Amino acid sequence: AKSRRGEAGAGLRPAPSCGAAVAAMAPSRAAAALRRSLLLLPTLLLALGSAGLSGYFGTKSRYEEVNPHLVRDPLSLGPSAASSRLPAACTPLQLRALLRHGTRYPTAGQIRRLGDLHSRFLRRRAAASSSSSSSSSSSSSSSSSAEAACPAVADLAAWQMWYEESLDGRLAPQGRRDMELLARRLAARFPALFAARRRLQLASSSKHRCLQSGAAFRKGLGPSLSLGTDEVEIEVNDSLMRFFDHCAKFVALVEENDAAMCQVDAFKEGPEMRKVLEKVASALCLPAEELNADLVQVAFLTCSYELAIKNVTSPWCSLFSEDDAKVLEYLNDLKQYWKRGYGYDINSRSSCILFQDIFQHLDKAVEESK
Ligand SMILES: *[C@@H]1O[C@H](CO)[C@@H](O)[C@H](O)[C@H]1NC(C)=O
Ligand SMILES: *[C@@H]1O[C@H](CO)[C@@H](O)[C@H](O)[C@H]1NC(C)=O
Helix, strand or coil: CHHHHHHHHHHHCCCCCCCHHHHCCCCCCCCCHHHHHHHHHHHHHHHHCCCCCHHHCHHHCCHHHHCCHHHHCCCCCCCCCCCCCCCCCCCCCEEEEECCCCCECCCHHHHHHHHHHHHHHHHHHHHHHHHHHHHCCCHHHHHHHHHHHCCCHHHHHHCCCCCCHHHCCCECHHHHHHHHHHHHHHHHHCHHHHHCCCEEEEEECCCHHHHHHHHHHHHHHHHHHCCCHHHCCEEECHHHHCHHHHCHHHHHHHHCCHHHHHHHHHHHHCHHHHHHHHHHHHHCCCCHHHCCHHHHHHHHHHHHHHHHHHCCCCHHHHHCCHHHHHHHHHHHHHHHHHHCCCCCHHHHHCCHHHHHHHHHHHHHHHHHHC
16 A cells, blocks of 8 residues: 555656745655545545546545445445454444534635626626527527537526525535434444443534534434433534644645645646636637636536535536546645645644644543553
8 A cells, every 4th residue: 555655646746846935845755644545535436436527526525435335325334344343352442533524515715706607607698699689580599509509508507506605615414414424333333432431522623514513423423322412522622623724834835825836826727727628618608718727626616516415416517528527636636735735744744733632542542441
């Protein structure tokens, strides 16, 4: 696994750093274990050969994507359930859950860009059909010929823009289900943990979606706990759970440094994205100058959100081929690489406080059990 990871890392590594401002921060091969799992995920998805575009959604993939048995039975522990059972000599001592969140709505910025793209496209379509109906006696035949030229137009025109900016990254109903079912599967996997009333601790950030995820998770533990749900407190600690906001060096060198994402910006302007952009523009009957990489990316994200939140294949998906999806997956991977992963040493270092916490709690549980 180690050498495969090395290859994946090398394969993802883009051209040398493109800005003087970040040249001082040498890209590091070392990164935290959490980040490694991000790099392994696309390999797993490809290996499953999932149909259509859903294997290219990266961090917006459904949990079912990598655990297809959950589609049939959301409480299934999967094919490896029997073999992953604890050896008889092992006793589970504690559950310490460091919770992020389940499936969420797009952020306000993404929703704004989507609204922008959708209204541009509707305006363009209205202008095209009014100008062609004034020069032609039959408006229905002219609009159907426009739709033949831009096949995505009819379906997208019928699509309702239902996202509101107030949804801003909040937990979706599906996200509540994700977390509750995750907890129920965990409880089923380690019954001894609950029967013996071992110590349970849940930690969350103060983000609304994370608090709600924590509450749903706790609810999922409930039935097997036979405890009042209030008895397990959720510890809110942002310096622990949002370490990336609290690490001054990471904020200055990466988060607030425009030059840090220069490889991402270069890829957005590069030939691969250009090709996807021109294809999408022509499918939407928009001039390519009216689009940019961010708008194309938000259209692709909408395809992933509609599947994750509503379990539907949205007409936005029809704008993209599998090859386009690979380009957009790469764009997202590139951003994660430079912002969260191996790109800069401080990315992984900023998470040390969380890893220290994890290991300290493990040590403490072992110590107290002696
Ligand atoms: C948050 O977690 C950090 C790291 O474990 C710890 O030092 C700090 O005391 C915690 N803060 C609160 C308010 O619990
Ligand atoms: C999602 O949609 C598929 C196919 O349309 C359906 O078979 C499945 O039951 C749906 N899943 C949920 C959780 O509604």
